[in-house]
Amino acid sequence: MLPKSKSGTTFISGTHISQWEDKMKRFTRKNMDKCKSQPLEFPRTAQVTKEFPTGTVYEGEYDQFDMNGYGEFTFASGVKYVGSFENGLFHGRGELIFPHDNEVAVIRGRFHKGVMTERTLHFDDILDYRERDWKYCTMPDRRFAIEYIEKLKPGGNSYLTAEQPTKEIPEGFYDTGNGFFDPVQKVVFKYHDLSAIKRAPSIREQEWIMKNCRRGTIEPLGARSDLYERWTYPILKAGASPAPAAAGTRQAPINISRKPSIFEYDGPDDDESRPLFYDFSAFASRFPDASSEKLSRRPVRY
Structure with a gap:
């Protein structure tokens, strides 16, 4: 029921939109520009070199904010990362290079925002490292990497170490693989300078070195019995013990005998x-x- 005024006139309540206002709204909706979000492409500079206060050095692509693209990042320790970067982090394919004397070990893998998700370890020689069940230089196959290439040498000329030529160890020192360990001073010296200390191993490592590493001595080493298989004769076990004899009686002795084997024949x-x-x-x-x-x-x- 429509409302009426006091004079009896009927009217319609609501907002009245004029014809001009309706046309303006239609025109605005038709010509409205929608906001479209698009990534901003910052221009990358050419190859640059940046040195940081921590002693690290970066060489590679660099945008207006951080390391982005391909580059090389060298730590203060000498370890180098070569690969892709994103917003200053290792991201994508890359490899970590660990130098050691004149050799290097390389870990190749894939990174995701600074975290390594895939990895493989490679050495200079033919070794293919496995994180699980690695059989290199373990019983029963104790060949060095060089012996996989040049085969085993005859007795007396076999390789004593994986690195050739074999280093001559000073008397009383141990060869740790990266220097000579002195059990008296408990430090590792450089190979070519026994007055230059390279590092100080922990007590646990000292015990391992003196147990497993080669030692410089004039005493003959001889054979390592723990590296050979041990063969023993079969152990003869007696049958079940008889019931104890009654008091005052004497029990006959038990004779355990067996038929000799044909392999134990000692006749003509x-x-x-x-x-x-x-x-x-x-x-x-x-x-x-x-x-x-x-x-x-x-x-x-x-």
Whole structure:
């Protein structure tokens, strides 16, 4: 029911939109520009070199904010990362290079915002490192990497170390692989300068070095018995013990005997006396119908 005024006039309540205002709204909606978000492309500079207060150095692509693109990042320790960067972090494919004397070890992998997600370790030689079940230089195959290439040498000329030529160790020192360890001063010296200290190993490492590493000494080393397999004779076990004898009675001694094996024969060395594998007399007694010609054939002797 429509409302009425006091004078009796009927009217419609609401907002009245003029024809001009309606046309303006339609025109605005038709020609409205939508906001479209697009990534901003910052121009990357050419190859640059930046040195940081921490002693690290970066060489590579650099935008207006941080390291982005391909580059090389060298730590103060000498370890180098070569690969892709994003916003100052290792991101994408890259490799970490660890120098050691005249050799290097390389870890190649994939990074995601500074975190390594895939990795493989490579050495200068042919070794293919595995994080699990790595069989290099372990029993029973104790070959060095060089012996995989040049094969094993005859006795007396075999390789003593993986690195060739084998270093001559001063008397009383130990070869740790990266220097000579002195058990008296408990430090590792450089190979070519015994007055220059390279590092000080922990107590646990000192014990491992003196147990496993080569030592310079004039004493003959001899064979390592722990590297050989041990063969023993079979152990004979007695049967169940008899029940204890009654008081006042004497128990007969127990004799444990076994039939000697053919491998323990110590008689005359001739065909007639040597034991046989098969006892044909026992065979003939079990099978009386067998012909004498078959039984007369000489069996194979041990």
